[in-house]
Amino acid sequence: MSENLKTIRELAEELGVSKKKIHYQVSKLDTDLIQRLDGTIYLDKSAISKIKSSIGYTSSVELDTSGIQNRHVLDSLLDTEKNKLIDEKSEQISYLKEQLNKKDDQLSIKDEQIKSLVEIQNQTQNLLDQQQRLALQDKKLLEEYKSEIKELKSLNIPKQGSGKDDSIPKESSSKNRVKEPQNKKWWHFGRRM
Template structure:
C-alpha cells in the first residue's frame, strides 16, 4: 500500500500488538474517528493511525519509529483484566453462597428424615401396644364366643319377609 495508508496488520506489527487488539480499539473509537473501509478491510490514513495510537496511550510527541520501541503501557488491557478478575471473584462469591445454602438445606433435610424415622418407630411401638391390649387372652373362658340359640331364632325371624309366606 502507499506510505500514507496502512492496514490493521501493518499497524499491529508496527505497534507490537495483535490485530484483534487494533480491531477492539477501532470498535471503541467514536464514530467520527472510525477509519474508512475499502471493501471489508479498514484502510488507515495517518489521522486514523494517530487516533488509534492516542487511544492506546502512545506518546504524541515522539516520531513513529521511536513510538514502536518506546511505547507506553497499555492500561486498557490491564483494566480489562482487572475488571474480568473482579467479575470472576463476584461469581465465585455467589457460587460459594449458593453452595452454603445448599449445604444448609441438605442438613435440614437429613434432620427431618431422622425425625420422621423416630416418629415412625414411636407409632409402630404404640400400634404394637394397642394390638397387645385388644388381643384376647387364649385359654380364658370369657373370651370364647359361643352363639346362643335365642339369638339365632331372632335373626331368622328378622329375615322373613311377607312375600316368603
C-alpha cells in the first residue's frame, strides 16, 4: 500500500500505546478517514494526526521547538519549588532544633531533680540508721537499768525469820517506843520484882 497509510498495530507501536487505545480513537473518527481492505483497517495522515492530538501525543520535532521554551519554564518552576522545599525543610530543622534544646533543658532539670532526690534518699537512710542505733542503745540501757533494779531489789529483800518488816522506817518505830513509856508510870523502872 501507500506509505501514508498505517494499520492500528503500526500506529500503536509507533506511539508506544496499546492497540485498544488506538482502536477506541479510531471508533470516534469519521468513516471517510478510514480505509478497509481485506478486513484490515488503514489510517491516512489526517486520521493519524487526529488520533495523535486526541491522545495528547506530540512528535519529537514539535517537542524540539516548543520543548526549549517549555524546558526554561519547567526549570524555573523546578527552581522555585526546590527553593520552597529548601525553605520548608530549613524551618522544620530549626523547629526540631528548638524542640531538641527544650528537651535538653528538661533533661537537665530532671537530672537535677534526680540528684536532689538521691541526696534526700541518702539523708533519709542516714537518719534511719541513726534512729536504729539509738533504739538499740535505748534497749541496752533499759536492760541495764532493769538488771540494776533487780540487784537493788535483791538487796532490800527482808531476811526470813525476822518477824518485823524492814520497810518501816526506824524513826517511826522509835517514836512508837517513846509513846509507850509515857503510858507507863516512871517509878516502875527502879523496882525489882
